[in-house]
Amino acid sequence: MDIFTLSSLVIITISCILLWKKKSSSGFNLPPGPPSLPIIGNLHQINGKPLHHTIINMSQKYGPIILLHFGSQPFVVISSSKLATQALQTHDSALGNRPYSRNTKRVTFDYNDIVFSPYDDHYKHMRETLVDFLNSRTTKSLQKVLNSEVTRLIDSLPFDNEVHIDKVISNFILDYVCKIVAGKSYRDVTLGGKKLKEMLDDMLIFFSGSFSEIFPSYGWILEDLSGWTRRLDKHIASYDALIEMMIDEHIDHANVDEKDLIDVCKSSLTRKEMKAIMTNVFNGAVETSYLALVWVMAMLVKNPRVMHKLQAEIRSHSGKKSTLDETDTAKMTYLKNVIKETLRLHGPAPFLISRHCVEHIQIGGYDILPGTNVLICSREIAKDPMVWTENVNEFYPERFENRVVDQFDMTPFGGGRRSCPGFNLATSILEVVVANLFNNIDWKAPNGMRNEDLDVEENEEGSLLVAKKTPLYLVPVKHNSQA
Ligand code: HEM
Numbered sequence: 001m002d003i004f005t006l007s008s009l010v011i012i013t014i015s016c017i018l019l020w021k022k023k024s025s026s027g028f029n030l031p032p033g034p035p036s037l038p039i040i041g042n043l044h045q046i047n048g049k050p051l052h053h054t055i056i057n058m059s060q061k062y063g064p065i066i067l068l069h070f071g072s073q074p075f076v077v078i079s080s081s082k083l084a085t086q087a088l089q090t091h092d093s094a095l096g097n098r099p100y101s102r103n104t105k106r107v108t109f110d111y112n113d114i115v116f117s118p119y120d121d122h123y124k125h126m127r128e129t130l131v132d133f134l135n136s137r138t139t140k141s142l143q144k145v146l147n148s149e150v151t152r153l154i155d156s157l158p159f160d161n162e163v164h165i166d167k168v169i170s171n172f173i174l175d176y177v178c179k180i181v182a183g184k185s186y187r188d189v190t191l192g193g194k195k196l197k198e199m200l201d202d203m204l205i206f207f208s209g210s211f212s213e214i215f216p217s218y219g220w221i222l223e224d225l226s227g228w229t230r231r232l233d234k235h236i237a238s239y240d241a242l243i244e245m246m247i248d249e250h251i252d253h254a255n256v257d258e259k260d261l262i263d264v265c266k267s268s269l270t271r272k273e274m275k276a277i278m279t280n281v282f283n284g285a286v287e288t289s290y291l292a293l294v295w296v297m298a299m300l301v302k303n304p305r306v307m308h309k310l311q312a313e314i315r316s317h318s319g320k321k322s323t324l325d326e327t328d329t330a331k332m333t334y335l336k337n338v339i340k341e342t343l344r345l346h347g348p349a350p351f352l353i354s355r356h357c358v359e360h361i362q363i364g365g366y367d368i369l370p371g372t373n374v375l376i377c378s379r380e381i382a383k384d385p386m387v388w389t390e391n392v393n394e395f396y397p398e399r400f401e402n403r404v405v406d407q408f409d410m411t412p413f414g415g416g417r418r419s420c421p422g423f424n425l426a427t428s429i430l431e432v433v434v435a436n437l438f439n440n441i442d443w444k445a446p447n448g449m450r451n452e453d454l455d456v457e458e459n460e461e462g463s464l465l466v467a468k469k470t471p472l473y474l475v476p477v478k479h480n481s482q483a
Pocket of ligand 1: 114115116127134280281284285288289292347348349351352353354411412413414415416417418419420421422423425426
């Protein structure tokens with residue numbers, strides 16, 4: 001490290017200490033929280049553990065609103081339904097932005113995207129374009145693609161043999177999302193030594209926090225020195241080449257009847273905007289939907305009572321149809337409750353994507369100052385004892401019967417103006433796939449294991465999205481309707 005870098009670090013360190021002392025002695029009624037250290041804040045308390053586990057422990061001690069510092073950045077973490085309502089409804093406008101970071105800027109094509117873009121007219125136009133694509137003009141063709149992919153999925157199952165469910169479902173989702181984005185699957189295309197799925201996995205790592213996010217003024221130096229920036233450059237180059245290829249392949253052909261996302265966007269968005277929106281759909285839809293599907297399957301097989309009750313409902317509606325679609329699942333209320341209950345207990349995103357506060361507001365009587373980042377702990381809200389009174393940790397879909405679920409009682413898709421625009425598509429994928437996988441198929445745990453003994457522990461690694469700790473293997477058996 002040269003003398004310039006070293007002296008910059010010393011000056012920045014001293015400024016941080018002074019700033020930290022000044023803030024802690026301010027006259028505001030800040031939320032409670034564990035004491036933080038100069039420079040690193042509370043990083044030492046979360047290092048190496050999944051953030052939502054740490055938050056659960058902290059909120060038991062300090063309550064449902066906590067102030068933490070990740071490096072120099074203040075974060076308020078909210079973990080009750082009542083306070084989430086204040087944040088996402090009362091103060092939705094003050095919290096309508098996401099935190100800024102130089103890495104996010106790069107992977108979102110200069111904030112031309114939806115997920116991280118500032119809340120402005122450009123954002124509204126981009127979000128409207130996606131919602132329009134997902135919900136109105138092309139809904140029918142999206143369903144058609146889903147039905148044909150589901151048929152392919154079922155035809156590919158090796159009955160009476162062990163199936164690596166994670167792999168099968170992940171491939172299925174990637175193929176489906178590629179088709180709605182670009183009209184065909186790009187799963188096996190390799191660029192820069194990586195395939196699309198690996199590129200998307202890498203991108204999650206770049207989103208999972210970096211030095212420049214928690215130390216905005218000098219974190220970039222550490223990123224450059226540690227090789228992080230070089231890795232990011234390499235990643236962006238291969239990913240960019242792949243989505244450029246997808247767009248180029250559309251230049252000379254236009255799908256008239258079954259328009260994919262590129263067809264719909266190519267006349268109204270710039271190239272950068274197109275790449276940004278495609279990235280949002282790949283990142284927003286692939287890993288989340290895949291994880292949610294694996295969790296539903298695991299929870300059903302682990303709970304035979306629920307699985308048999310669901311199969312009875314599906315089979316009573318299926319008649320002689322070989323592939324069930326949305327018109328069939330619309331009538332299946334228990335199926336909808338099974339999916340809600342899985343998302344309540346194992347929603348793939350334990351936290352909503354951070355919000356950045358731009359005004360002085362109050363939540364739960366505490367001051368939230370401009371510049372604070374607000375994290376909503378969706379996982380804890382879904383178990384809030386003020387809302388969910390009975391056996392909160394039990395997988396019990398019946399809890400949704402005769403119950404009106406308020407939008408902030410559980411928030412697997414977020415809430416307010418930045419809530420997930422893919423909610424309808426995601427729900428339809430989950431319902432249609434589960435209905436088909438449990439209609440003519442019975443599922444067993446492998447190697448003679450009792451279904452009830454299936455492991456449903458959560459992975460301890462990763463805070464953005466939470467997978468099962470161990471891979472899911474199951475044996476599909478053709479259901480004999482005469483039995
Ligand atoms: C089971 C599947 C899914 C889950 C659990 C999920 C969850 C979420 C969550 C928690 C957020 C953050 C919301 C907030 O900050 O309040 C979000 C945002 C977003 N999701 Fe999803 N999502 C899913 C599927 C999808 C799909 C299928 C798409 C696109 C086709 C999508 C696109 C997006 C986008 C673009 C945003 C950013 C919205 C904004 O900032 O305005 N998601 N999602």
